Amino acid sequence: MNGAESLVQTLTDQGVDICFANPGTSEMHFLKALENPRMRSVLCLFEGVCTGAADGYYRMKGTPASTLLHLGPGLANGLANIHNAKRASSGMVNIVGDHSAAHLKYDPPLMSDIEGLARPLSHWVRRVESARAVAGDVTTAVSKASEHPGRIATLILPGDASWQETGIDGTPVAPPPAAAGTKVPDAARIEHIARVLRSGEPALIILAGRSTRGPALEWAGRIKAATGCRIATQFFTARIERGVGRVPLERIPYAVGPAIEYLKGFRHIITVETTEPIAFFSYPDKPSLLKSPGTAVHSLIETDEDGAAGLRMLVEALDATNVAAVLQSGSVTAVPSGALGPTSIAQALAAALPENAILVDESLTTGRETMGLTAGAAPHDLINNMGGSIGYGTPVATGAALACPDRRVFCMVGDGSAMYTIQSLWTHARESLNITTIIFANNSYAILKAEYANMGAGAPGARALAMIDIDRPRIDWLAMAKSMGVPAVAVDTAEAFHRAMANSVHEPGPCLIEVRL
Incomplete structure (x- = not known):
């Protein structure tokens, strides 16, 4: 058994059975080890999708997923969504490949300070010293990621620790001593x-x-x-x-x-x-x-x-054990008609949400009415961006859908935010995930126009607006979705928006709805 095989076996022994991966040369032995049938490996076309998906998986499953990232630049690509995950107290185990120890002295082009990149956004960082140490280090990483609240654990795996033999017969590593129970207030x-x-x-x-x-x-x-x-x-x-x-x-x-x-x-x-x-x-x-x-x-x-x-x-x-909680009442939400706007969008969503749906919200300006107007919708889970780094929505939806394959995920995202991690659509199609991605296409970073005024910077001039508007050229969302294997439709009325959402519930797999504003 080599180090990579030990790593995957230990992950699965510790209950981590999914890996969101974007591998490179240093991780080829790990890639081979991912053929272990107990581990589900999910290819993501950008590292920020890997780390965002691990975040979404934890939020719905409550247990950490793993990621596979390629050296320092790969970790750097994933850091924005690691930041969001840390703010959400999501646990994850990041496996970052590195050059072999003997190669580092030559300062190869992809060499970087991986520990220095990892530490600000990780609760625990360790570099594997040998193939034999892999199992123990992975066990500790999973234990750290599984704490309450969830933690970010980053394990750096040099190439030689991956390909060398462990000298161990494959007997599973015993888990660490059980952690103390979750604390309660005094x-x-x-x-x-x-x-x-x-x-x-x-x-x-x-x-x-x-x-x-x-x-x-x-x-x-x-x-x-x-x-x-x-x-x-x-x-x-x-x-x-x-x-x-x-x-x-x-x-x-x-x-x-x-x-x-x-x-x-x-x-x-x-x-x-x-x-x-x-x-x-x-x-x-x-x-x-x-x-x-x-x-x-x-x-x-x-x-x-x-x-x-x-x-x-x-x-x-308070002697209130026999007091009944006040619960949200419900009523049939009428399907809105006419022009699209924050209110009609929220009303259409409330009418279309199926029971037990998962709603991932990165809509910023257009979805600002969603919270209030969907309060009486069918029971569902709402996920928000805790860290403020945009580009979290479609990756988090990826992880949520893999954690809960029997539930429909609706991902609401602004067009500016969507472009950060649009590669998620490809993974949605490849994995046949039940995700309805809703793109609010107002062709601008509309939130920044509001913030421009909030900051007291005055009225934006032509050059300032050129840094906020994204309409030259306009993004072709239908072509974008089609290119990655996701069926798509564009809507420009409240009725059409509701109809597209309702239809998506009855079709397995992913789809995209462009809401033209």
Whole structure:
């Protein structure tokens, strides 16, 4: 057994059975080892698709995937979506190939400081020293990536450690000692929050992490019903279970002014697996912290603690175990008609979403009405971009679809963002993934026009607009999709948009809808 074979066997022994790969020369022995039938290998045509797909896989599966990246430049290509994954607390194991140890002294063209590239966005980095060390290093990497919250583990695999024999007979490596159970908040903190909520002063609980779904969300709904507090999320959240029959969550606005207005009535802000609200960017003469003066911020549950356990403890402290949570009611959403705009787009989506869908949102400006107008849609999961680096949507949808092959994924993305990682479409087609990609084609980076005004830079001139508009030439999205094997249709009315989405649910495999604005 060589090092590469040991690596793949150990990954699968530790429960990591999918690899999003973009291999190069240094990784040919790893590529050969990926023929192991226990490992599913998925080819991505850009490393940012690999790392984004691993992020999406973790968000829906809750266990880490692996990536295969080619030396320092390959890792660098994937870093933007590693950044987004880190902000979303997603776990992943990145395997970065490198030259053999004997070759490094000659300073070959692809040599770089891989550790230096990896460390700022990884929680754990290690270079494999020998083929025999591979199994132990991989075991540690998976253990680190599987912690709560999820971690980014990066393992550098020199070519000689990959091709040399391990001297081990293939016996699986024993897993590391079981980690301690997830921490829970201490009783004094729980009692303090209970006193705050009993005071009757206006309070807002902000949920994040794993507390926006499952039992944690149900406990939060009981707290709301028992105390009259309100519950919300930050504008961007890694994953929310929402729709009819689920506990509804408000959303703190993105823009500074509306966010300050939203928060000004609260005397207490209680955080669960997150921080107090801050502005996404700094602006001249605008605050970074969005709460009103005099508002107290209380941490109920830290990011490394068990949100469901902590919220249950708070319910018990409030004597609210028999209180029913307030759930989102539902109604049949009428199919909108006429022109396309943020409202009609959201209404069409609400009417078309099938039960148990996954909605990946990178729509920025066009989809700004989506959250409010789809609250009463069929039960679904919503995924947002936590790190702000665009080009996350179509790769994350890739991973989500592979994690949940029985669920339809809708990926809403602006045309500017889509061009960062449009190669995802090719993987959608190759793997026959059930993904409906919705491209909002307004032929500009529309979000930047709004930010230009927010920054107080005045009216953009012709040269500034030339750096924001992407209409010369216009991108042919139908041809783009066709070239990568994805059926596509263009729509320019609300009725046509709804019809295209509804049709996509009944056809297996991927499709693309260009929404012409």
